[in-house]
Amino acid sequence: MSVHSLKLAPQDCGDCPIRHRAVCSRCDGPELARLEEMKYYRSFQAGQNVVWSGDRMDFVASVVSGIASLTQTMEDGRRQMVGLLLPSDFVGRPGRGVAPYDVTATTDLVMCCFRRKPFEEMMSSTPHVAQRLLEMTLDELDAAREWMLLLGRKTAREKIASLLAILARRDTGLKAKAAKGPISFDLPLTREEMADYLGLTLETVSRQMNALKRDGVVELGEKRRIVVPNFDRLAEETGDDSDGGFLS
Amino acid sequence: MSVHSLKLAPQDCGDCPIRHRAVCSRCDGPELARLEEMKYYRSFQAGQNVVWSGDRMDFVASVVSGIASLTQTMEDGRRQMVGLLLPSDFVGRPGRGVAPYDVTATTDLVMCCFRRKPFEEMMSSTPHVAQRLLEMTLDELDAAREWMLLLGRKTAREKIASLLAILARRDTGLKAKAAKGPISFDLPLTREEMADYLGLTLETVSRQMNALKRDGVVELGEKRRIVVPNFDRLAEETGDDSDGGFLS
DNA sequence: CCTTTCATTTGATCCTGATCAAAGTAATCG
DNA sequence: CGATTACTTTGATCAGGATCAAATGAAAGG
Known part of the structure; x- marks a missing residue:
């Protein structure tokens, strides 16, 4: 739930x-x-x-x-x-x-x-x-x-990282960035839905998720639980500017 | 101009x-x-x-x-x-x-x-x-x-066709669809700008433009003039539903 | 508990579009 | 008008992600 x-x-x-x-x-x-x-x-x-x-x-x-x-x-x-x-x-x-x-x-x-x-x-x-x-x-x-x-310019890995960062931020109420400690949340999407979000196939999503896991960027727990040990590390993988979001 | x-x-x-x-x-x-x-x-x-x-x-x-x-x-x-x-x-x-x-x-x-x-x-x-x-x-x-x-799901060819259709429609004031005859307009974008619009490289844009030309979908005139002999034919290439745009 | 179904992972291969490189055209400017 | 610069085309090669296929794992239901 x-x-x-x-x-x-x-x-x-x-x-x-x-x-x-x-x-x-x-x-x-x-x-x-x-x-x-x-x-x-x-x-x-x-x-x-x-x-x-x-x-x-x-x-x-x-x-x-x-x-x-x-x-x-x-x-x-x-x-x-x-x-x-x-x-x-x-x-x-x-x-x-x-x-x-x-x-x-x-x-x-x-x-x-x-x-x-x-x-x-x-x-x-x-x-x-x-x-x-x-x-x-x-x-x-x-x-x-x-x-x-x-959709137009990011690599598969960057796409995945971006989506995870977005979900993490939303789920933790924007304070994910501030928090230095690990954060975690439940993935609300299947691999196929993630693929539809990102303009990829589900196979590519699966592979890249595991690549991020192998590289220690995220941990994939039981039942779609995602743990992000270091949010900044994840943010680096997105390809975005580090200072994203200071709009007036 | x-x-x-x-x-x-x-x-x-x-x-x-x-x-x-x-x-x-x-x-x-x-x-x-x-x-x-x-x-x-x-x-x-x-x-x-x-x-x-x-x-x-x-x-x-x-x-x-x-x-x-x-x-x-x-x-x-x-x-x-x-x-x-x-x-x-x-x-x-x-x-x-x-x-x-x-x-x-x-x-x-x-x-x-x-x-x-x-x-x-x-x-x-x-x-x-x-x-x-x-x-x-x-x-x-x-x-x-x-x-x-x-950006997420269309092929390079479909992307090009879609962009041309959009520009044709805008330039002829939406009546392009109705008109059965050939329509023409000036491309306002360079290959590189088209590429940035479509999430492609300029080389791919160039190649696909010429492919559409070879297939008789468009004619590339002097000075970026585009002629569309048959708009419906172009529309077919976009991958969109034929009845696009009957929003209330 | 076993069966069925759905979700995910993993592997092998292919193909579209990217990349690198160079030549050809057209526009601009002194 | 010739030279420089910008834009476009074309070619050769490469690679990222798609596709096809199958196995594994997890949830659901009788």
């Missing part, structure tokens, strides 16, 4: 992510009350599809627990993951009624949903909500562009 | 893209008047840098004529283009003071700029401006994710 599911029980929404990230971290006004009324939960089992590319998508949502992925597929089956949604991430596109890619529950998943229409109305009458959404979308765009660099 | 520069003389801003795309396609209120006062122009020569990654970026802007590119670079020089800005595209990130990637004038370039602070103030007092920006950012995010599929 991933640590994520411990963050927040779906019944207890006092700390619901939508409140903190998606909508309004700055106020407690009537908008929030309206949102509270509107919201509802949906659960999915690991592997279950949330929406298919091309489907109508009449809601927006925030991930409460678990992990969802956005993937694009070509006719012949080649697949590329284009988004990985962790708890507190936002899904859905105000103003767009059709999903442009598949959304899948990678692990057991709980989402906090809002029907799209009323959410959009709320948005237009509440300026800073649109601004908050814009901010989040810009973050996602930054992430997508980082990801493009990874 | 690219056809783009003919679209709009920078002095004549009655048709300034910022008006139509970036800010407000729905109104003519006082916001527009305020914007008109704020705006100013900047010109860059082909090859000139607009901002470096990590620089302060105190303005947002709309491309009036020419082409700008966003690129990310690794320490060892590997480069990946992560954005290609054509006329009417928006650059800049409300709320962020630092550029996360290099912005370069790929051709001679004219941008219509607004200082960031006053623009942001205008945004917060004018709800639908933030909404419009959100919409544009979502479009960019879609484009980025399409691009990720290209």
Whole structure:
């Protein structure tokens, strides 16, 4: 069981992510009350599809627990993951009624949903909500562009290291870098999902994971447990600048 | 000289893209008047840098004529283009003071700029401006994710075909698909820039361009002129679904 | 507990695109 | 106009990762 599911029980929404990230971290006004009324939960089992590319998508949502992925597929089956949604991430596109890619529950998943229409109305009458959404979308765009660099120019080993670093940071709440000691987390993805994330095959992922293990960069424990003895060492393997992420 | 520069003389801003795309396609209120006062122009020569990654970026802007590119670079020089800005595209990130990637004038370039602070103030007092920006950012995010599929899973030939199709569509105003006849446009990118866009080397780009030529998919005229005798034929080479782009 | 299924590892071989090198073209400038 | 510089093509070789194949390991279910 991933640590994520411990963050927040779906019944207890006092700390619901939508409140903190998606909508309004700055106020407690009537908008929030309206949102509270509107919201509802949906659960999915690991592997279950949330929406298919091309489907109508009449809601927006925030991930409460678990992990969802956005993937694009070509006719012949080649697949590329284009988004990985962790708890507190936002899904859905105000103003767009059709999903442009598949959304899948990678692990057991709980989402906090809002029907799209009323959410959009709320948005237009509440300026800073649109601004908050814009901010989040810009973050996602930054992430997508980082990801493009990874896909286009990094070696297989660098790709793997980058993904592990991203997951480690997310799972330990960004303080992984600061912490000097070893950190560990549960890999939420299969080799195949990692391959779809990285633009590789699962065989290459497996080989490179073991290469990193052989070189002492990571330890692969039981049941997908990953131990990173030295985060800086892992960061060196990513090919990124050491000072990544001092954006204002 | 690219056809783009003919679209709009920078002095004549009655048709300034910022008006139509970036800010407000729905109104003519006082916001527009305020914007008109704020705006100013900047010109860059082909090859000139607009901002470096990590620089302060105190303005947002709309491309009036020419082409700008966003690129990310690794320490060892590997480069990946992560954005290609054509006329009417928006650059800049409300709320962020630092550029996360290099912005370069790929051709001679004219941008219509607004200082960031006053623009942001205008945004917060004018709800639908933030909404419009959100919409544009979502479009960019879609484009980025399409691009990720290209980088992660397409073959060199498919990558080239995809890029040519994108440029053809943009240059002919989306009606390329409908048009049954041959279409043509000027390639605004060198082989090296195409390579940076596609995650390839320039040699591979050159070879695949000539392969497409040999196979009659495109004709390479003088001075970077590209002729596409049959757009559907080109589209087949991209690996994309034939019905790409019926988003609501 | 055994069977079935799914995930991962490992091996052998192949192929696409990278790399290294050089020649050919086109644009620029004194 | 000739020389320099930038861009493009072409060739030869190499290597990283894909593909095909099979074995191993771990989880799930009757």
